[in-house]
Amino acid sequence: MPESTVGKANIGVVGLAVMGSNLARNLASREGNTVAVYNRTFARTETLTGEHPEAGFVASEAIDDFVASLQKPRTAIIMVQAGAGTDAVIDELVERFEPGDIIVDGGNANFHDTIAREKRISPTGIHFVGAGISGGEEGALKGPSIMPGGSEESYKTLGPILASIAAIAEGEPCVTHIGTDGAGHFVKMIHNGIEYADMQLIAEAYDLLRTVGGLEPAAIADVFSEWNKGYLESYLIEITAEVLRQVDAKTGKPFVDIVLDEAGSKGTGVWTVQNALDLGIPVGGIAEAVFARAVSSKPTQRAAVQSVVKSRPEIQKVDASFADDVSKALYASKVVAYAQGFDAIIAGAEKYGWNINKDKIAKIWRGGCIIRAQFLNRIADAYDENPDIATLLEAPYFADAVAEGEAAWRRVVATAALSGVPVPGFGSALSYYDSLASKRLPAALVQGQRDFFGAHTYKRVDEDGVFHTLWSGDRSEIQTTGSSH
Numbered sequence: 001m002p003e004s005t006v007g008k009a010n011i012g013v014v015g016l017a018v019m020g021s022n023l024a025r026n027l028a029s030r031e032g033n034t035v036a037v038y039n040r041t042f043a044r045t046e047t048l049t050g051e052h053p054e055a056g057f058v059a060s061e062a063i064d065d066f067v068a069s070l071q072k073p074r075t076a077i078i079m080v081q082a083g084a085g086t087d088a089v090i091d092e093l094v095e096r097f098e099p100g101d102i103i104v105d106g107g108n109a110n111f112h113d114t115i116a117r118e119k120r121i122s123p124t125g126i127h128f129v130g131a132g133i134s135g136g137e138e139g140a141l142k143g144p145s146i147m148p149g150g151s152e153e154s155y156k157t158l159g160p161i162l163a164s165i166a167a168i169a170e171g172e173p174c175v176t177h178i179g180t181d182g183a184g185h186f187v188k189m190i191h192n193g194i195e196y197a198d199m200q201l202i203a204e205a206y207d208l209l210r211t212v213g214g215l216e217p218a219a220i221a222d223v224f225s226e227w228n229k230g231y232l233e234s235y236l237i238e239i240t241a242e243v244l245r246q247v248d249a250k251t252g253k254p255f256v257d258i259v260l261d262e263a264g265s266k267g268t269g270v271w272t273v274q275n276a277l278d279l280g281i282p283v284g285g286i287a288e289a290v291f292a293r294a295v296s297s298k299p300t301q302r303a304a305v306q307s308v309v310k311s312r313p314e315i316q317k318v319d320a321s322f323a324d325d326v327s328k329a330l331y332a333s334k335v336v337a338y339a340q341g342f343d344a345i346i347a348g349a350e351k352y353g354w355n356i357n358k359d360k361i362a363k364i365w366r367g368g369c370i371i372r373a374q375f376l377n378r379i380a381d382a383y384d385e386n387p388d389i390a391t392l393l394e395a396p397y398f399a400d401a402v403a404e405g406e407a408a409w410r411r412v413v414a415t416a417a418l419s420g421v422p423v424p425g426f427g428s429a430l431s432y433y434d435s436l437a438s439k440r441l442p443a444a445l446v447q448g449q450r451d452f453f454g455a456h457t458y459k460r461v462d463e464d465g466v467f468h469t470l471w472s473g474d475r476s477e478i479q480t481t482g483s484s485h
């Protein structure tokens with residue numbers, strides 16, 4: 001490499017696909033930055049540097065030259081495929097970096113991997129930071145929401161760099177130090193889980209407006225654009241309107257009608273549900289969204305059931321107020337999904353020892369990321385006013401909003417059921433709300449069943465202690481030692 005490029009760049013990016021190339025351009029556009037770039041396949045590097053000479057990238061074909069082009073202490077952000085690809089790049093950098101240097105994994109890594117990587121790398125004196133980055137291509141270029149974990153010490157160096165490239169929401173950069181080791185990737189995982197739930201709820205709203213409301217995609221796009229001016233304002237509502245307005249050039253049909261109705265996924269939604277299960281946190285809204293994608297992608301089962309179903313329910317008649325009802329049902333269900341997501345964050349923080357600031361997380365999601373929305377200000381306010389609320393549904397603003405929409409929410413779910421329109425998101429959110437709101441749940445009967453077949457014991461409502469009924473004997477009750485689970 002030319003001697004003139006040695007130590008020239010103050011930051012480097014490894015992995016120049018969609019996210020890395022745009023993040024590198026974002027970094028290069030900020031005052032004072034010189035950005036080193038490296039990609040396993042050099043052609044990608046050449047394309048980027050060829051298309052963007054204005055960025056003044058320091059490009060290397062060999063990893064040794066890339067490392068040499070970085071000022072010490074070195075900082076490199078990895079934006080490659082999660083899993084084996086990330087490990088391969090980390091190993092190459094660890095081999096060449098020195099104590100005090102910083103490796104940032106900005107990909108969608110599994111936070112368990114991030115914890116393990118940090119543990120493995122920290123004895124070398126190199127800082128390893130797992131940072132969730134959200135916003136897709138546009139966010140990476142113009143300003144993403146960034147969720148860095150890692151040590152406090154590494155954040156002192158990294159914080160100002162990340163703040164310079166992050167989105168700005170209401171004057172504040174959308175980045176905050178989330179917590180140590182895997183905290184950043186954990187919170188990004190939950191962000192993606194919420195993203196799945198929000199997308200599913202919006203898709204159900206569309207389906208109801210179309211199937212029950214009788215509106216065409218372009219008209220639904222107009223409804224969504226109107227909603228985007230009110231309490232449902234969000235990036236996802238905005239882009240949904242654009243997708244619905246799109247017309248397929250080949251057929252002249254609405255774009256949404258020519259897309260195969262099988263939703264894919266890359267895994268972060270599944271991880272959210274798996275981890276919520278491990279943490280014992282009910283995240284039904286997120287789980288239903290993951291399952292809805294899975295059901296859509298089972299053409300064999302779908303065709304089998306369609307072949308035996310004789311008739312479908314008659315679509316219920318609705319009036320002009322239906323769209324308003326759907327908007328309220330959407331909002332209430334969305335509040336539930338976010339409440340569940342934050343519950344999972346709280347439980348994760350407790351289990352893994354992270355000092356997570358919930359209102360700051362809501363604030364950094366207001367800009368740059370896929371779930372960005374005004375609504376997040378209300379979540380930030382709720383946790384700011386009382387960080388110890390048991391659930392977001394208890395916060396006065398959300399309690400009032402859900403109460404205000406409750407009747408509409410019930411009408412919509414009932415109408416969907418009677419019309420045969422699947423609403424796993426709306427339905428599970430309403431059931432979750434009703435479960436929390438009910439004075440008494442049939443869980444008492446489940447405890448009785450468990451005690452009957454497995455002597456799993458139960459607690460009484462009127463007396464302390466743990467009990468078992470002698471079901472196969474005289475059915476008298478005995479008090480047992482130990483705890484009832």
Ligand SMILES: NC(=O)C1=CN([C@@H]2O[C@H](COP(=O)(O)OP(=O)(O)OC[C@H]3O[C@@H](n4cnc5c(N)ncnc54)[C@H](OP(=O)(O)O)[C@@H]3O)[C@@H](O)[C@H]2O)C=CC1
Pocket residue numbers: 015016017018019020039040041044079080081082084085086088089106107108109133134135136137
């Ligand atoms: N796309 C999106 O909207 C978002 C993506 N992310 C995350 O950001 C990261 C980057 O995403 P994206 O830009 O879409 O790219 P991809 O996830 O498609 O990954 C492609 C990049 O990974 C590199 N790579 C793959 N395997 C290896 C390996 N074994 N050794 C070295 N390099 C390897 C590729 O190099 P090569 O060119 O040589 O094949 C290429 O640079 C991912 O972790 C993704 O999950 C996060 C938020 C949004």
Ligand SMILES: O=C(CO)[C@H](O)[C@H](O)COP(=O)(O)O
Pocket residue numbers: 108133134135136192195264265266267268269369370
């Ligand atoms: O991280 C992201 C945004 O925040 C990605 O867009 C996300 O990976 C998309 O997930 P999936 O492909 O599973 O829908």
